Amino acid sequence: MEDYKFLFKVVLVGNAGVGKTCLVRRFTQGLFPPGQGATIGVDFMIKTVEVDGEKVKLQIWDTAGQERFRSITQSYYRSAHALILVYDISCQPTFDCLPDWLREIEEYANNKVLRILVGNKTDREDREIPRHIGEDFAQRHGMYFLETSAKEAENVERLFMEIAVELMEQAKCKELPKYDGSLGPINGASRELLIWPSVKNHTVCHGF
Amino acid sequence: MDDDLPTDFQVIVVGTGMVESIVAAACSRIGKNVLHLDLSDHYGGLWASYNFDGLQKFIKEVNSDPKRDLQVYNLCEKWYIEKESPEAKDGGDENKTDDSKAEPAKKTWSQSDFTAEYRKFNIDMTPKLLFSRGPLVELLISSNIARYAEFRCVTRVLTWLNNRLMPVPCSRADVFATEAVTTVEKRMLMKMLTSIVGYNEDEMNNEFKDWNDKTFQDYLKHKGLTPNLIHYVLFAIAGGNNNMPCLEGVKECKKFLMSLGRYGNTPFLWPMYGSGELPQCFCRLCAVFGGVYCLNRPIDKVGTKTVDEGKTVVTIESKAKTLNCDHLVIGINECPKELISPEPAESCDISKAVFITNGSIMASEKEPLSLLRFPPLADDDKAVTVLEVGPATGSCPKGLFVVYFIASKSKDAETDLKPYAERIFDMSGGDAESDKPKCLWSLFYNVKDTSAPVSSVVEGVHVCSGPDAGLDFDRAVEQAEQIFKKICPGEEFLPRAPDPEEIVFEDDVTHGPEFQRDHDDDEPKE
Numbered sequence: 020m021e022d023y024k025f026l027f028k029v030v031l032v033g034n035a036g037v038g039k040t041c042l043v044r045r046f047t048q049g050l051f052p053p054g055q056g057a058t059i060g061v062d063f064m065i066k067t068v069e070v071d072g073e074k075v076k077l078q079i080w081d082t083a084g085q086e087r088f089r090s091i092t093q094s095y096y097r098s099a100h101a102l103i104l105v106y107d108i109s110c111q112p113t114f115d116c117l118p119d120w121l122r123e124i125e126e127y128a129n130n131k132v133l134r135i136l137v138g139n140k141t142d143r144e145d146r147e148i149p150r151h152i153g154e155d156f157a158q159r160h161g162m163y164f165l166e167t168s169a170k171e172a173e174n175v176e177r178l179f180m181e182i183a184v185e186l187m188e189q190a191k192c193k194e195l196p197k198y199d200g201s202l203g204p205i206n207g208a209s210r211e212l213l214i215w216p217s218v219k220n221h222t223v224c225h226g227f
Numbered sequence: 228m229d230d231d232l233p234t235d236f237q238v239i240v241v242g243t244g245m246v247e248s249i250v251a252a253a254c255s256r257i258g259k260n261v262l263h264l265d266l267s268d269h270y271g272g273l274w275a276s277y278n279f280d281g282l283q284k285f286i287k288e289v290n291s292d293p294k295r296d297l298q299v300y301n302l303c304e305k306w307y308i309e310k311e312s313p314e315a316k317d318g319g320d321e322n323k324t325d326d327s328k329a330e331p332a333k334k335t336w337s338q339s340d341f342t343a344e345y346r347k348f349n350i351d352m353t354p355k356l357l358f359s360r361g362p363l364v365e366l367l368i369s370s371n372i373a374r375y376a377e378f379r380c381v382t383r384v385l386t387w388l389n390n391r392l393m394p395v396p397c398s399r400a401d402v403f404a405t406e407a408v409t410t411v412e413k414r415m416l417m418k419m420l421t422s423i424v425g426y427n428e429d430e431m432n433n434e435f436k437d438w439n440d441k442t443f444q445d446y447l448k449h450k451g452l453t454p455n456l457i458h459y460v461l462f463a464i465a466g467g468n469n470n471m472p473c474l475e476g477v478k479e480c481k482k483f484l485m486s487l488g489r490y491g492n493t494p495f496l497w498p499m500y501g502s503g504e505l506p507q508c509f510c511r512l513c514a515v516f517g518g519v520y521c522l523n524r525p526i527d528k529v530g531t532k533t534v535d536e537g538k539t540v541v542t543i544e545s546k547a548k549t550l551n552c553d554h555l556v557i558g559i560n561e562c563p564k565e566l567i568s569p570e571p572a573e574s575c576d577i578s579k580a581v582f583i584t585n586g587s588i589m590a591s592e593k594e595p596l597s598l599l600r601f602p603p604l605a606d607d608d609k610a611v612t613v614l615e616v617g618p619a620t621g622s623c624p625k626g627l628f629v630v631y632f633i634a635s636k637s638k639d640a641e642t643d644l645k646p647y648a649e650r651i652f653d654m655s656g657g658d659a660e661s662d663k664p665k666c667l668w669s670l671f672y673n674v675k676d677t678s679a680p681v682s683s684v685v686e687g688v689h690v691c692s693g694p695d696a697g698l699d700f701d702r703a704v705e706q707a708e709q710i711f712k713k714i715c716p717g718e719e720f721l722p723r724a725p726d727p728e729e730i731v732f733e734d735d736v737t738h739g740p741e742f743q744r745d746h747d748d749d750e751p752k753e
Contacts, residue, residue, distance in 0.1 A: 062724070064727050094500070
């Protein structure tokens with residue numbers, strides 16, 4: 020068993036080109052990939068962080084390009100603990116698509132999923148969406164909000180650290196199904212299936 | 228937006244059913260350039276899972292589109308509960324009952340409750356189980372696609388015996404623990420099961436060499452098994468009937484026995500959120516290795532054209548665009564009929580039903596996940612397979628169960644299956660107390676059996692079969708591998724995908740500012 024106390028699945032969505040992959044790689048590898056498309060074969064990335072002296076493993080999933088023609092599999096959203104919806108602050112259409120993404124999230128993600136709206140590319144000079152517009156949108160839809168720059172490493176670590184802190188707190192209040200290791204292997208290195216244990220049943224007797 | 232779609236691919240896959248999706252993943256995995264399309268706005272085709280709203284749309288679509296009628300017909304949906312709850316509702320508080328609280332009073336469900344909680348349903352068009360050591364489990368593990376899926380163990384196998392439901396002892400421990408079987412019977416059963424496990428097709432010089440042309444039932448009788456034991460082995464373990472050939476029965480039993488002891492009490496696994504998740508797992512792998520995905524993409528015409536050096540490519544007309552590929556992999560339901568040869572022989576269609584009930588067919592301490600195998604109730608009936616899944620599988624809201632019935636079609640789905648459903652559900656729709664769970668909603672339908680392999684008259688076009696009536700995915704996996712081998716001869720079928728830790732990025736990287744630089748600002752706020 021690996022040395023971590025909690026494992027959380029974080030998924031990113033948003034239009035193509037808003038910088039989802041760059042955010043992940045900035046956080047997990049500390050670098051900014053210059054070109055597009057070098058991500059063949061990359062599924063999710065892992066980084067272990069420490070919160071209150073406890074090791075928390077974040078498994079961060081990218082869309083694998085399926086967002087390009089709005090064809091993300093529902094299973095991508097399953098079991099996600101946190102969902103980062105990203106737009107590009109210098110590209111109005113990526114902001115205009117947010118309601119479509121929210122509809123998809125409503126449909127497929129767990130309703131307890133932690134939602135964060137991220138306006139990426141604050142390094143760009145040609146901003147089209149003022150900060151307060153994003154903030155306002157997030158507030159109206161019950162989401163956390165943060166502006167980031169994957170290129171300048173601005174707010175990226177903070178984004179993921181806050182997610183880790185928040186999820187830890189929720190997990191401690193038992194609001195979340197915990198991947199605490201007892202559940203069996205879930206990380207990529209496993210050679211077995213993830214099997215959920217059986218649950219106590221409250222609904223088996225019939226009649227009234 | 229669709230028009231950024233590139234037009235030239237090595238492989239184009241049309242349809243996101245199980246076979247198509249496995250082939251797409253396998254081709255993409257070894258480096259083929261793959262485009263994967265679906266005509267509809269969701270994954271899975273006839274293999275899909277729907278939430279309650281999606282299912283309503285599906286029913287409407289089938290009823291209004293005569294073309295869909297060719298695949299799915301005799302659709303009959305029925306409610307057994309009121310539109311609205313009679314008592315005043317206390318504003319959605321019921322959603323807040325959490326696991327730790329004591330058992331809530333039994334809820335009276337109304338149709339509007341279903342509508343309100345529609346997202347919590349995942350109802351399968353093609354519910355199937357996985358054998359714990361079957362080909363799909365092995366493939367999921369060896370390819371590393373297992374990381375996209377989660378499972379629960381089937382907790383029990385049931386049968387219908389002496390007019391009631393009976394648990395079938397599965398494991399050695401079960402056999403010895405059960406009171407339904409005498410000690411002498413236990414010894415007989417263990418001996419027979421041991422010889423079945425020892426069965427090997429290649430060396431027919433064994434226990435079964437003289438049983439080629441006899442029935443499995445005769446064999447079981449010959450071994451001195453009592454009628455109860457014969458029932459367990461023939462109907463519940465082998466999933467057979469009175470006419471099941473001996474060697475087929477032996478093979479089915481062996482498959483069951485070999486999958487015991489890996490994950491749970493029974494040999495079976497059920498995918499969380501339903502069988503419809505599994506094709507999507509393969510699609511995800513395809514995308515991770517560069518496959519391009521586009522749902523909602525109808526195709527108008529399939530043809531061929533000869534390009535330079537006499538090479539022929541397959542062409543697809545879609546939304547005023549021509550897509551070209553070396554190989555087209557297409558689901559039988561999407562494939563233009565003139566490309567299929569020979570016409571698939573008239574086969575026996577499938578009768579299916581889905582029930583939503585307010586309790587399990589057989590009470591148990593932990594939430595059960597059950598496989599029930601009904602022997603034929605009448606002489607000319609077919610055996611019926613029943614799967615019951617509960618809220619823990621992500622199939623329905625708390626307090627409900629989803630129950631699937633599958634059989635070969637004799638007359639029509641409702642006539643074929645209703646007599647069986649009435650044995651285990653209270654289908655009166657009334658408030659009267661009953662020892663059976665109440666059926667709240669039902670859907671009967673027939674599906675055309677398109678599972679027979681067919682080939683295409685056009686070189687480079689590979690036709691994928693539709694779902695079969697069988698319990699597992701084995702035929703789909705087998706067919707997908709065959710199609711892959713035709714497209715990519717000599718290549719490995721779904722080699723293990725690397726784990727994230729193993730990936731070395733090859734792009735030359737312009738380093739941004741150091742990660743730690745503004746660390747001080749990064750303290751998470753309380």
